[in-house]
Amino acid sequence: MSSNAAPTETLARQLALVIDLNVCVGCHACVTSCKQWNASGSAGPLTDENPYGAEPTGTFFNRVQTWEAGSYPATDTIHFPKSCLHCEDPPCVPVCPTGASYKRKEDGIVLVDYDKCIGCKYCAWACPYGARELDEQRQVMTKCTLCVDRIYDELLPPEDRKPACVKACPTGARLFGDVKDPESEVSQVIRERGGYALMPEWDTKPANHYLPRQVTPAAVSGEPRSAAAAPDASASAAPGRKAGIPGTVSTAAGSSDGQVHGARPGLGLAADRGGSA
């Protein structure tokens, strides 16, 4: 247990996902690849109950949701992948009565020891994001492991040592890396694209960040539309963010108010609160 992070400890390394809402097309490839890898990996089996019945249910570490922003006709459909955020201050960990829930000191991944979990569900109550799901068959709590059984596997080629969801994403909407390393790709995009954390009001300091939606010039055509983020020409000139980070830098960069330039009045400001890595 000495490798567990103390509740107030600041870690030197924190692995995380960065999810680009500008690029996600809602195909659920990350959902199915996550299920496939983890059902047969150290976190599995993630049993589905009644899979061919009217009310199938099962354990998933990752879900892709769909939201509609704005009012018709100026609406945006935003696909929103959601998994454990591997909080730097995870409220699910200190409440666990057995120590089955823990945060790793070496890389900040929040994990469950399935052999110690008593299935009391208290950690799920203590997670504001609903990131934990009780496995109905094993009756223990499960959650995203950031594919801990994959990212360090030296039997895999180096390019495959990434979470299954990251590898599966056909549009490159998911990035994986160390958000504590200022030079990492994830840290750079968080800075440059105004990456934000979910529910910053609870001070959980999620490690996972989201990159806001941007409106491309083609979509703008005349009226600015309702989007969630900066309708900034130079930023949106490179919608395929993964292709070139420097190309997206110019004006959306880093500033805490980088997301409101030119946005329609009345749009809220949730994104700028969690923008720093």
Added chain:
Amino acid sequence: MNPAFSVISFTVLAGAAQGLVVALACAALGGVAAGRGFLLAALGLALAMLVAGLGASFLHLGRPERAWRAAAMWRTSWLSREVIVLPVFIAVVALWWALAWAGGSGTVAAEASTAAGAAAAPAASSAGLAATPAMLAVAALALAALLWLCTAQIYACLRFIQEWAHPLTLVNYTLIGMSSGCVLACALAASFDERALLAAAGPWALTLTFAAWAGRTAALMRNATLKPKSTAQSATGIRAERLVQKSMGMSAGAFNTREFFHRASALAVQRVRWALHGLGFALPAALMAMATQTASTHPAWWWLAVASQVPGLMAERWLFFAQARHPQNLYYQTVS
């Protein structure tokens, strides 16, 4: 939240048992006389309720055979602290019961020879409530208080469940436990014709019931005016004024849709609210007031109050859980 019957039963049963032990301990420290038969029955009932509550809490676990592990993280987890304090409290109540039992049968052989126990009557005064060691009564009081603290803090420490994250949670767990326990003590005292104890505890039962009613009403009023800090916008970071979930990402249910939604209709919730006020507090208070007013020592008044409180306080606890709006529910609004 979706109220779990196991947790409702545990908290109501254990709370009343704690209140009963507190009433007995206060009476013992205050020098109120009561016989050994009463004391054994009251402590025995408290023990039975605590053990039944402990059993109910096991039903909440997915892996009850591993429950022993739950004492490990007492440094950080209120649940772990509760898991430690509860058995210690049960042990102290059991010790008290054993002392009361042994005190009356100090001359076991002599008593056994009388078989029917007729000779136990004169021994009762020396082995009853007043014979309780002060240290034991104080320990029972402290542990009961500690257990209320642990139980309430399990809920109150979850800062983003705004309905729970307030000192009123602790106040109400304590007052409701004291009210139900004191009413139970009076019912037992009336049944055993312990008039001194009934006269001393009766007014307390009524006062505590009114105090608990006031505390719970304050919490209900607070809940009604709470504004959720989390919104769909803060949950997703999407900054549109109008933001509607079109899909939660699955076509059927999941743990997240079962555990955190009670799915009761508004009418059902309203009925539970009436049960809380009517059966939990108003009717028992009226019955107790009648008993006090008419100076009746008939146990029926008090047992009717107990019978009213059982469903009333179960309703209270159900609403405590059902009213808690978990922020995760923002992510699970629309099936498709």
